[in-house]
Amino acid sequence: MKGSERYDVIVLGGGPAGLSAAIYLSRAKIQTLVISEGMPGGQMILTHRVVNYPGVEDISGYQLSQVMKKQADSFGARIVANAIVSRIEADKEEKCVMLSDGRSFCSDALIIATGGKPRSLNVSGEENFRGRGISYCATCDGEFFTNKAIVVVGGGNSALEEAVSLTKYATEVHLIHQFDHFQAFPYAVEEARRNPKIKFYLSSVVTEFGGEDFLEYVKVKNLLNQQETELKVNGAFIFIGYEPNTQLFKQYPILNERGEIVVDENMKTTLPGVFAAGDAVAKRYRQITTAVSDGTIAALAAAEYINELNKHIKLVS
Amino acid sequence: MLYTNLDHIETAAQLQQIIMENENVMVICGRMGPMCIPVYGIAEQLRDEYKHVKFYDMEFDNPEAHIIRNLPEVRGFMGIPFTIYYKNGKVVKATSSIQTMQQVRAILDEYFGAPVNA
Numbered sequence: 256m257k258g259s260e261r262y263d264v265i266v267l268g269g270g271p272a273g274l275s276a277a278i279y280l281s282r283a284k285i286q287t288l289v290i291s292e293g294m295p296g297g298q299m300i301l302t303h304r305v306v307n308y309p310g311v312e313d314i315s316g317y318q319l320s321q322v323m324k325k326q327a328d329s330f331g332a333r334i335v336a337n338a339i340v341s342r343i344e345a346d347k348e349e350k351c352v353m354l355s356d357g358r359s360f361c362s363d364a365l366i367i368a369t370g371g372k373p374r375s376l377n378v379s380g381e382e383n384f385r386g387r388g389i390s391y392c393a394t395c396d397g398e399f400f401t402n403k404a405i406v407v408v409g410g411g412n413s414a415l416e417e418a419v420s421l422t423k424y425a426t427e428v429h430l431i432h433q434f435d436h437f438q439a440f441p442y443a444v445e446e447a448r449r450n451p452k453i454k455f456y457l458s459s460v461v462t463e464f465g466g467e468d469f470l471e472y473v474k475v476k477n478l479l480n481q482q483e484t485e486l487k488v489n490g491a492f493i494f495i496g497y498e499p500n501t502q503l504f505k506q507y508p509i510l511n512e513r514g515e516i517v518v519d520e521n522m523k524t525t526l527p528g529v530f531a532a533g534d535a536v537a538k539r540y541r542q543i544t545t546a547v548s549d550g551t552i553a554a555l556a557a558a559e560y561i562n563e564l565n566k567h568i569k570l571v572s
Numbered sequence: 573m574l575y576t577n578l579d580h581i582e583t584a585a586q587l588q589q590i591i592m593e594n595e596n597v598m599v600i601c602g603r604m605g606p607m608c609i610p611v612y613g614i615a616e617q618l619r620d621e622y623k624h625v626k627f628y629d630m631e632f633d634n635p636e637a638h639i640i641r642n643l644p645e646v647r648g649f650m651g652i653p654f655t656i657y658y659k660n661g662k663v664v665k666a667t668s669s670i671q672t673m674q675q676v677r678a679i680l681d682e683y684f685g686a687p688v689n690a
Binding site: 303336337339387392394400469470 | 575606608612613616650651668669673674
C-alpha cells in the first residue's frame, strides 16, 4: 500500500503473546512492528502479583510487562502503543493495518495477538456513570461505597468473590445474574449465600443505569416474568467475564461462533501468512505462560513463512 | 508505591510547588490497579508529545494525597484514578476512573493546547 511503513511481520497486540512473538522475530533479524491498543503488557499489567511464571519467584504483572517490552525493544522491534486500529487487510498477499490517526503499516505476515477485553453490558447509562457509580474493580473503588447500597452484575468466580468482599463496605449488595444458576465454584457460591448482606436476582438482567450526576438507580428485569424493578443504589460493579478482541476480523473466515480465532498446532489460521496467539485464540486454558508459548510458536512459524517467501522471490527473480 | 515511569509526587508541598512553577500540569492520583495503570501508560506516552505539559502521579493511599482527595472538584468521585489538570496553579478539569487516550488528548488539547508540532 502506497505511503505505508513496511515491515516483515506486524504483530497486533502487545500482551505476553505479542511481546514474546516480537522478541523471537526481532532476535531473528526479522523487521517487526508491534501495534498495541493500550500500553504494552495487555491484561498482564493488571495482574497484581505473578508467582507462577517459571524462573521468576514473585513479580507484578506491570513489571513483567516492562521487562518483556524492554527485551523486544533491545532486539529492535518497534512498538506503537495506545494505537486505535481502524481497518485491517489480512486476506491479500500484503497484510496492511490502518490506524485511526491516518498512519498505515504493511507486512508479509501478520500475527494476531489481540487478547481479550472485559465484557461490558452495553446498557443505557453504563458509559455515563463510569467513575460516578459504575466500576469494574472492587479492590480499586470498593471503599467509595461505604454505607451505600450497590449492585454486582455477574455469576462467575469474580462476581461472587467480589460481592462478598464488597459487603465490607456496602450496606447491601444486590447480585444480578442472567442465568438461573451461577458459573462460579461451589465454595464461592456458598460463601455468598451465607452472607446476609447479599440479595440474589437470578434470571435477571440490568436494563438501565440512571441518576443525575451520579448513579442513583439500576433497573433490573426478571427474564422469567418480564417484571422490572428499580433498585435505589449508588454503585454498580460489573464482572461478566472477557471476550476475545477480534471484532476487526469478523469478515474473515477464521473465527469460531464465540469470536475466537481458530488455529492449527503452528498457530496458523486458514489465511496464508496470518497467525494468531494468546487469549484471542480458541483454546481451553488462558495463562501468561500459555500466551508466551503461543507467541513463540507463532513467531517461529511466521519466520519460516517469511524465509520461504524470500526463497521464492529469489528463485523467480 | 507507584512503580510507573512517571515522576512521582510525594508530598502536598511538592505538588503545590509544581503547580505554581509550571503552567500546565496533569497529576494522576491512583494505585497500581486495573483502572489506574492504563492512565499512567497514556501519560507516559503523551509526555513526549505534549512537551508544554508536566505529567506526574501520586499514590492515592499516601496521606499527603489529601491535597487531591479533598479538592471540591472530586467531590462525589467514586472511581480511581482521580486525574487532575492544573493551569497556572488552578484546577481546570478533573476526571474519575479509567480514561481512553482520546479522552485524555481531548482534555489536554482543550485546556493546555495541542502540541505545536501536531
